[in-house]
Amino acid sequence: MFPFSFEWxxxxxxxxxxxxxxxxxxxxxxxxxxxxxxxxxxxxxGTQGNSHH
Amino acid sequence: xxxxxxxxxxxxxxxxxxLLGLGIMGAVLAWGVYAMLLCWFKGLNQTNMNDYxxxxxxxxxxxxxxxxxxxxxxxxxxxYIIGKDELKxxxxxxxxxxxxxxxxxxxxxxxxxxxxxxxxFIFWHANVHSMLTEVAFCLSCxxxxxxxxxxxxxxxxxxxxKVPFFHNLSHNMHETMAIFAxxxxxxxxxxxxxxxxVAGVLFGRPFAFREGLLIWPWTFFLFTWSAAxxxxxxxxxxxxxxxxxxxxxxxxxxxxxLLAKISGWMIFTYIIVKMADTSRWAFITAPGLGQTLxxxxxxxxxxxxxxxxxEIILGGVVPAVILIxxxxxxxxxxxxxxxxxxxxxxxxxRWVMVLQVMAVxxxxxxxxxxxxxxxxxxxxxxxPVAYGVILIMISYRYLPIFPQEVELNPIQDExxxxxxxxxESTPDLQPAKA
Amino acid sequence: MKNEHNDNPPVMKFGMAIDLDKCxxxxxxxxxxxxxxxxxxxxxxxxKLVSITWMRIFKLSNGKSFPDTDICYLPRPCQHCExxxxxxxxVSVCPATATDYSRETGxxxxxxxxxxxxxxxxxxxxxxxxxxxxxxxxxxDGMEKYLSPNVSPRMRGVVEKxxxxxxxxxxxxxxxxxxxxxxxxxxxxxxxxTQACPAGAIVFGDLNNPEHQVHQIVKPDPKxxxxxxxxxxxxxxxxxGTNTKVYYLSSREWVRRSGDNYLEHEKTGQASQPHH
Numbered sequence: 001m002f003p004f005s006f007e008w009x010x011x012x013x014x015x016x017x018x019x020x021x022x023x024x025x026x027x028x029x030x031x032x033x034x035x036x037x038x039x040x041x042x043x044x045x046g047t048q049g050n051s052h053h
Numbered sequence: 054x055x056x057x058x059x060x061x062x063x064x065x066x067x068x069x070x071x072l073l074g075l076g077i078m079g080a081v082l083a084w085g086v087y088a089m090l091l092c093w094f095k096g097l098n099q100t101n102m103n104d105y106x107x108x109x110x111x112x113x114x115x116x117x118x119x120x121x122x123x124x125x126x127x128x129x130x131x132x133y134i135i136g137k138d139e140l141k142x143x144x145x146x147x148x149x150x151x152x153x154x155x156x157x158x159x160x161x162x163x164x165x166x167x168x169x170x171x172x173x174f175i176f177w178h179a180n181v182h183s184m185l186t187e188v189a190f191c192l193s194c195x196x197x198x199x200x201x202x203x204x205x206x207x208x209x210x211x212x213x214x215k216v217p218f219f220h221n222l223s224h225n226m227h228e229t230m231a232i233f234a235x236x237x238x239x240x241x242x243x244x245x246x247x248x249x250x251v252a253g254v255l256f257g258r259p260f261a262f263r264e265g266l267l268i269w270p271w272t273f274f275l276f277t278w279s280a281a282x283x284x285x286x287x288x289x290x291x292x293x294x295x296x297x298x299x300x301x302x303x304x305x306x307x308x309x310x311l312l313a314k315i316s317g318w319m320i321f322t323y324i325i326v327k328m329a330d331t332s333r334w335a336f337i338t339a340p341g342l343g344q345t346l347x348x349x350x351x352x353x354x355x356x357x358x359x360x361x362x363x364e365i366i367l368g369g370v371v372p373a374v375i376l377i378x379x380x381x382x383x384x385x386x387x388x389x390x391x392x393x394x395x396x397x398x399x400x401x402x403r404w405v406m407v408l409q410v411m412a413v414x415x416x417x418x419x420x421x422x423x424x425x426x427x428x429x430x431x432x433x434x435x436x437p438v439a440y441g442v443i444l445i446m447i448s449y450r451y452l453p454i455f456p457q458e459v460e461l462n463p464i465q466d467e468x469x470x471x472x473x474x475x476x477e478s479t480p481d482l483q484p485a486k487a
Numbered sequence: 488m489k490n491e492h493n494d495n496p497p498v499m500k501f502g503m504a505i506d507l508d509k510c511x512x513x514x515x516x517x518x519x520x521x522x523x524x525x526x527x528x529x530x531x532x533x534x535k536l537v538s539i540t541w542m543r544i545f546k547l548s549n550g551k552s553f554p555d556t557d558i559c560y561l562p563r564p565c566q567h568c569e570x571x572x573x574x575x576x577x578v579s580v581c582p583a584t585a586t587d588y589s590r591e592t593g594x595x596x597x598x599x600x601x602x603x604x605x606x607x608x609x610x611x612x613x614x615x616x617x618x619x620x621x622x623x624x625x626x627x628d629g630m631e632k633y634l635s636p637n638v639s640p641r642m643r644g645v646v647e648k649x650x651x652x653x654x655x656x657x658x659x660x661x662x663x664x665x666x667x668x669x670x671x672x673x674x675x676x677x678x679x680x681t682q683a684c685p686a687g688a689i690v691f692g693d694l695n696n697p698e699h700q701v702h703q704i705v706k707p708d709p710k711x712x713x714x715x716x717x718x719x720x721x722x723x724x725x726x727x728g729t730n731t732k733v734y735y736l737s738s739r740e741w742v743r744r745s746g747d748n749y750l751e752h753e754k755t756g757q758a759s760q761p762h763h
Contacts, residue, residue: 014181024236028201043220096621097621103534104617107607167604168602168603171604178584178585179582182579185582256727257729343750343753344748345750415748417744418547418745419615
């Protein structure tokens with residue numbers, strides 16, 4: 001839910017809850033964006049990451 | 054036929070055998086899908102739920118798969134955050150099992166709600182004070198984490214790995230996995246907990262209600278703890294079943310032993326706290342509301358004191374003792390017995406916290422309500438099992454799920470008898486670098 | 488409404504007093520409720536676990552054999568729990584804010600167009616006052632013409648419950664506004680069950696208003712969570728802390744004791760420590 005939803009109220013519990021949610025989503029989104037962009041750049045440069053095992 | 058897709062250095066059963074297995078499980082899946090469509094198109098009148106049993110078989114299945122699926126987040130936490138590096142040999146499978154459990158849980162929820170098309174209301178009109186809101190948010194987010202953890206495994210398929218972008222993506226995701234795993238552990242702590250909170254906050258139902266810490270009832274912490282404790286046992290049980298079905302050793306004993314030991318100590322500590330919680334509830338909370346244990350465990354044909362014994366002693370103390378004792382733990386028969394008892398114990402706990410909560414009468418003039426699920430409920434509950442088996446079959450066949458498989462099953466050492474059913478393997482297979 | 492904001496409207500707490508010694512169990516309240524609120528019914532209503540009865544009558548017995556046997560009928564609408572500060576069992580658990588506690592009227596609402604049918608509220612309600620629409624409503628031919636235009640029929644897959652005939656409050660409030668009255672008069676807002684009861688066993692009104700009959704009967708004690716000061720009165724499962732607004736009256740001790748759970752040695756009316 002976003003602050004512009006009509007039910008939104010600026011109360012502590014709501015801010016903590018939604019803050020935690022957006023924080024987690026932000027990490028996941030930023031992490032995946034980083035991985036995809038880096039992979040695309042590396043692939044275009046022709047570099048290969050090392051094997052991870 | 055599909056040898057180009059099979060990981061290097063391993064053998065898989067012939068195609069016909071694989072397809073036969075898929076066909077059998079597919080038939081079960083189709084049965085479940087048919088029941089699911091009945092529920093979606095005709096409504097929940099297809100079930101035997103009623104106004105006393107708003108929560109029934111599905112919600113139990115949901116809570117149970119999430120509890121046993123806890124092996125994924127806890128193994129991830131142990132490997133990436135605490136640094137138990139040996140677990141890298143089983144983490145792939147833990148992730149796959151977790152992925153199956155959580156996707157099943159979300160599917161079950163989508164069937165369970167009366168108006169599936171309004172499911173998004175839980176996000177849009179969220180009541181942040183409801184435990185179920187917390188469950189929905191963290192469950193969906195954690196499913197995203199599991200998908201992120203599962204993707205690199207898919208990308209390691211021999212053919213996909215040849216694509217430079219996929220190879221690099223998989224590599225990058227492995228590199229950043231600790232961050233994803235930490236986020237997953239954070240989300241898991243809250244959704245496992247809030248699932249416990251779902252029952253614990255019901256102050257109108259003394260059977261479920263628990264006091265707690267701040268806004269969280271004790272069941273919040275007990276659920277998180279039990280998922281972390283029993284989840285690895287489930288991962289190991291499924292690994293053992295997979296080894297029996299494939300007739301191969303897939304994970305080394307030291308890895309199994311380590312995870313079994315951790316699971317054992319977690320169950321041991323959990324069950325002590327669970328006993329303390331049960332005692333407090335039985336001797337203080339419930340009597341404070343005018344109820345006794347006899348109100349909860351007598352006067353009906355099913356729920357008796359046996360269920361307390363089965364959950365806490367048989368499904369808690371016994372597996373804990375077996376798994377923390379090195380000589381017992383190292384004997385496969387004892388170890389597997391402990392896993393089975395443990396999974397039974399945690400599933401029973403979820404059953405009690407959902408189904409028995411609904412069954413116990415609260416108003417003194419009310420009666421016990423027992424219920425028997427309809428075939429549609431049973432079929433839709435079996436659906437995720439069939440789906441899980443199919444996903445495991447496909448993943449095992451085409452992805453390097455078990456890093457130690459090649460080392461433990463060198464192809465040149467196999468006797469002709471063992472490979473008679475495995476004629477599909479290509480002759481130019483080279484053992485992969487482990 | 489601007490006027491109301493400026494005038495600080497009185498905080499109301501609509502509630503009921505049901506005299507169980509007067510109730511004959513005739514079921515008129517149930518019928519009136521179903522008709523007033525467009526409650527759907529099926530051809531076979533014998534399975535009470537799947538039939539919708541916002542108002543339901545329970546039959547209580549003292550469990551003794553003849554000649555000491557005694558029975559009592561207990562009508563059970565939604566109890567409109569206030570809990571502790573509006574924290575009623577169902578409102579606090581609804582994930583989509585589809586049920587709400589009104590601080591203006593004390594009524595627990597159900598927004599059926601918002602409900603997506605998770606049924607958590609049903610699990611939370613100890614009175615089984617909440618009902619799920621397992622089927623789409625089907626009215627016998629022609630009956631749809633007799634439905635009340637003031638209450639929307641509900642669709643399959645959502646939860647519904649007694650609203651204390653809230654639509655009647657809205658109509659009465661509008662009328663009071665047009666008439667220039669600040670408060671809704673007692674007789675202008677009465678529930679269908681109250682009016683239908685031939686024995687006059689149900690009294691409905693504002694528990695906060697000393698002029699209302701319900702207040703005079705119940706004499707709620709605000710210092711003790713709204714407990715009644717009438718020795719004949721009790722509330723259902725009061726010890727759970729649900730803080731309901733439906734009070735029952737009986738001169739029979741066994742009836743009052745049937746309203747809550749007690750350990751053997753405890754006296755009827757024994758209170759519990761608040762736990763939340």
